[in-house]
Amino acid sequence: MYDGSGAEDGSRIEALRLRCTTFAARRTICYEGDAPTELFQLFDGWAFRYKVTRDGRRQILSFILPGDLIDLPLLGTERIAHAVKALTAISVCVFSRTELADFIYGDAERARRAGAAFAAQSAATDEQMLDLGQRSAFERIARLLNHLAVQLRKRGLAEAEGFRLPLTQSHIADATGLTAVHVGRTLREMRKSKLLSLAQGWLTIEDPESLAAI
Amino acid sequence: MYDGSGAEDGSRIEALRLRCTTFAARRTICYEGDAPTELFQLFDGWAFRYKVTRDGRRQILSFILPGDLIDLPLLGTERIAHAVKALTAISVCVFSRTELADFIYGDAERARRAGAAFAAQSAATDEQMLDLGQRSAFERIARLLNHLAVQLRKRGLAEAEGFRLPLTQSHIADATGLTAVHVGRTLREMRKSKLLSLAQGWLTIEDPESLAAI
DNA sequence: CGGGTCCTTGAGTAGTCTCAACGGCGGTGG
DNA sequence: CCACCGCCGTTGAGACTACTCAAGGACCCG
Structure with a gap:
């Protein structure tokens, strides 16, 4: 995942941080279909992304570890297609979705790094599909x-x-x-x-x- | 997938096209681990992305239909982690990977649209993981x-x-x-x-x- | 006509699921 | 401090989904 700490931009991205906050263990951070205006980076603890079928079967898509940006795709869409839940008590850094998107896409080098993060994530989910299917x-x-x-x-x-x-x-x-x-x-x-x-x-x-x- | 035809950029992206070419049915276009310098957009026919385990089990990750950019992640990484194979005879438009990346990341609006394409792809694979797992x-x-x-x-x-x-x-x-x-x-x-x-x-x-x- | 690929069907099996019961542990409230 | 309750992990028995192996037929192409 995109960890926002690439080289010389590490310090500048910090300036965008709105605040830090915490969530209790087992707390659902967001639901499928939400259109949050804020975007989190996990600072401490574990969380996971998941989806459920209509009849209640749950698939955990990935575990989120400290340093991960929760919901990378939010940089590209308003609405997220999965839910996120805290596994342990967690603390997160909060960014404005639009501010962070402007920041990243406004600079070719940063946009490129975001693209690399997407590619890495995509390689990881492909690997997981191989696991699940075969x-x-x-x-x-x-x-x-x-x-x-x-x-x-x-x-x-x-x-x-x-x-x-x-x-x-x-x-x-x-x-x-x-x-x-x-x-x-x-x-x-x-x-x-x-x-x-x-x-x-x-x-x-x-x-x-x-x-x-x- | 990113179809490169967003609004007013539709005509300009065309200028980047190097050439068009074709592949026979069943032809493997690229292998896992390749670092191709060119990137294709499928114009006609069907193809698919896949991965294999060491002992030969194959997982098809997605089918590629006319209009799709083959290997969106190539915009973010040099090396692709899956193979691509033509299902039917196909014809493709060829772009230079680096030129296309420069073109897209050099403009905030285009970068944003690429981000949206990544997000859409990511939502699709999440849905697929729900299918495979549950x-x-x-x-x-x-x-x-x-x-x-x-x-x-x-x-x-x-x-x-x-x-x-x-x-x-x-x-x-x-x-x-x-x-x-x-x-x-x-x-x-x-x-x-x-x-x-x-x-x-x-x-x-x-x-x-x-x-x-x- | 021969060989290959694809689809179909059958019989038997393996891997995984369902249902159910029980014990341990931790938190909560009396 | 203790009793209770809910969650978690374990185990067992049985069922079922999907797999394996195998054979035969249809079709296509050379």
Whole structure:
């Protein structure tokens, strides 16, 4: 995601920040179809984007980690097509949607970087579609957890032995298109085969090579 | 997708076109990891974007219809993370990647429209992830065919009674994350329930309301 | 006429889901 | 401080969706 901190623009984008604020855990930040005038950058905590079918099945589209701009597409459209929910208590920086868009699109270099961010996001969702469409439950879960580990390490948010993972099995299920029960069984398998272990909100990766190879 | 034909820029973008060319049916246009210097806009025919797992399973990410810019993300990155293949014989307009990027990002209004195109694409892939993760085979196939019908009608490429659909059951299978055999069985069900019929490359939608409601 | 691709059908199977019950844990209120 | 309740994870049994393997027929093209 676009993290607004590219090179010499890092300081200038700060000037656009309206304020910072917080949301409680489990709080829904916005709903599908909303047309918010403000746009958030996640500063601390976890959130996720999701959509639901009419009969209530939920698909988690992505997890949002500190540094991510929540809802990059808002730079290109007024109305968002998905909901966003806080997983933990979060704190965010608030920007005006129109001001930020003017700022970014008004300069070729910044627009280009936004384009690069879109491209990166698009590559990530393509990868996810490959997962959802073609891979087994075991592979999907392994890849999701590995992806999160990589992202967190990149941001310096993971210890060597593992990291805090504030997801329930239901969250993992909704992100991978499985049921919570089956996620539980698959995690048990992973634990038994000494690949990783997830308990009490703490993920330990025991065999990083095999995990990355899946 | 970004169709480059927004209002008064329609004529100017034409000036950037290097040439037009064609590709035979089944020809692979580019491979995952390529860094092409040129970028295509599809003029006539069908193509699709896809990715494969290491063991050969293929996921079709999207179908590309006349008017679409092939590989929008190329405006933001040098290297594309998916392959593109012609489904039918196609003809395309060729642009220089860097020239087109300079043209678009150099003007705030054009950059904004590119952002809108990214947002639209992103909303479409989110919808697809909801399909892949949460919906049944029947729903996925119905929604894919309905989506294609809507897109083709929007472009004036569909007759009232139906339209030419140059997909094999394998293509539908790879786009929906199913097997070709199961797609065949599901299409039979749809035929039997008078929802639609697909035969000899021609799709007839018999009950548009029920189809759109799925 | 031969070979390839595509579609269809059948039989058996694997992977994942559904439903249900239970125990642990943490928060809340008495 | 304790009783209660709701959420979460675990386990089991059984069902079902979609897959695999296999064979045959239709069609097209060379």
